[in-house]
Amino acid sequence: MPAPAKADALADLGLTIAKSDDGNGLVVTDVDPNSDxxxxxxxxxxxxxxxxxxxxxxxxxxxxxxADAAKAGRKAVLMQITRDDSSRFVALPVGKA
Incomplete structure (x- = not known):
């Protein structure tokens, strides 16, 4: 698995991610316990x-x-998350100062 990355937008959400082994999506490698x-x-x-x-x-x-969501004035992004072969959607706030 490639080294985890923590881009600014992801850091703001409290996420560190890495490319998945099969190339489908991104694996969450760390979550800030005090994050959204x-x-x-x-x-x-x-x-x-x-x-x-x-x-x-x-x-x-x-x-x-x-960035596109924040630029469009949206207050949140909807992320599709897969865990144990089940998928769900999670809304996370964007553009918090």
Missing amino acids: AADRGIQPGDVITAVSSAKVNTTDDVSKAI
């Missing part, structure tokens, strides 16, 4: 497969989706 991500139940090992309806495979994909 932790509050919403995201855990290490979860796989982020989409952000705001866009498939994601790189940290740049995630950062762009978050």
Whole structure:
């Protein structure tokens, strides 16, 4: 597995991620326990497969989706998370100062 990355937009959400072994989505490698991500139940090992309806495979994909949402004035992004063969959606706030 490639080295984990913590892009600014992801750091703001409390997430550290790495590319998944199969190239489908991004694996959460760490979650800040005091973050919005932790509050919403995201855990290490979860796989982020989409952000705001866009498939994601790189940290740049995630950062762009978050930046686009903030630029459009959205207060949150919807992330599709897969855990143990089950998928769910999690809304995370963006643009917090």
